[in-house]
Amino acid sequence: MKQRILVVEDDSAIRQGIVDSLKFKGFEVFEAKTGLQGLEMAISSDCNLVLLDLILPGKDGLEILREVRLTRPALPVIILTAKGDESDRVQGLQLGADDYVVKPFSVKELLARVEAVLRRSAERPLDVKDFEVPGGKADLARRELRFEDGTRRELSEREMELLRYLVCNPGRAISRDEILARVWRIPAGRMETRTIDMHVVRLREKLRDDPDSPKVLLTIRGKGYMFAAT
Amino acid sequence: MKQRILVVEDDSAIRQGIVDSLKFKGFEVFEAKTGLQGLEMAISSDCNLVLLDLILPGKDGLEILREVRLTRPALPVIILTAKGDESDRVQGLQLGADDYVVKPFSVKELLARVEAVLRRSAERPLDVKDFEVPGGKADLARRELRFEDGTRRELSEREMELLRYLVCNPGRAISRDEILARVWRIPAGRMETRTIDMHVVRLREKLRDDPDSPKVLLTIRGKGYMFAAT
DNA sequence: GCGTTCTTTTACAGTTCCGTTACACTCCAC
């Protein structure tokens, strides 16, 4: 099966060069010219790797990276930087970039790094950080909640993703539209059904959150759901 | 879904240039020639972003910005300034402008800033500050009042907006017409019903304000309502 | 295939919001 790579780069000459060489190597390639576009494609297309220019019009590449990590924490990312930007590079790696390539780079070097990162990521299916929930913590790898009293509850994939997204945005009401876009990854979707609500019901139950007056996953009427900060 | 942008600029040549390039980029565009008109449109139209010239006939751009913030605290605003006006720029940012562009500017630069600001505001739909009320404070995100004794009372969206508007104008009697225009956002509305009064009743109750001799939300007979200055 | 588990849809009940109406009451000028 073809690996899918997303290239986010505003300079069309450079982008074209990268795209061509990747296609020549047998990858399926998506292109984005802006940070905004790149972010959306990284979330909605199921690419396996992102090549991300840090200097982009509109939105900074590091910001893109940060946001992509919210929805796809394990998506491999290689950042492209100009020679000088050492601090950006460091920041990028801290944000979970898997590697970086300094411009100008040779096609050969780029391809080598791409393949190296893909190989590595294949062996490491998930290195996502676990996170805390009130009274316990969430274990991403096992997909379960572990409470301090030792009890455990399994979560389904979707439940885990929804919970993680809410927990990563504490204190902010998340609209159903945003949840659809970022967790379900269906971009413009109209909300007709109660799918999200059902997942919240189940999450509350597993989190032992009283549905009649929830303390963890709050309902903000007319706005959406919110993970209660602290 | 199209983003809606309001352009407030008196110079028709400049305004037309901006409007055209925004439309070309697929935005829906509203225009205002004067500050007053701009203020009304910013409040009553549901635009997502305002481009605001600071030098306007009639009413100063900074004044407009201040008033817009009362009703729509999170509405993204980019201010347009002439080269020299550094102090205006600083003041604008202090008033909560999201970015500024110095005239003369290139279309490309303007568009880049517009997209950056829209993007930022989409992910951070609310960074509005909570505010104090006697005996406690108002938590915007949770939409509740938290009193110093630890008790909480939930507010509806409208109640919160009304309270915020009154609190932001302490010591000034606000007429029902102004409340309708700025909180209900219905421009011309005649007052036929007791809707506003009912909301005040409910607010007083939640604020624990004695309706027989209110200390927090005062009735100014013949004028309107007033939040008692500290 | 077949059962199991997860996810989505449907349907409906319950809740909340909020504008309206009706009426009592207050204030004030006369």
Next chain:
DNA sequence: GTGGAGTGTAACGGAACTGTAAAAGAACGC
């Protein structure tokens, strides 16, 4: 005190929103 304008508030009802059971559909492993 009288009358009228202004205000307080109980009560109602429609609309919008949310919670949840149950059924239907998908995905997966065996």
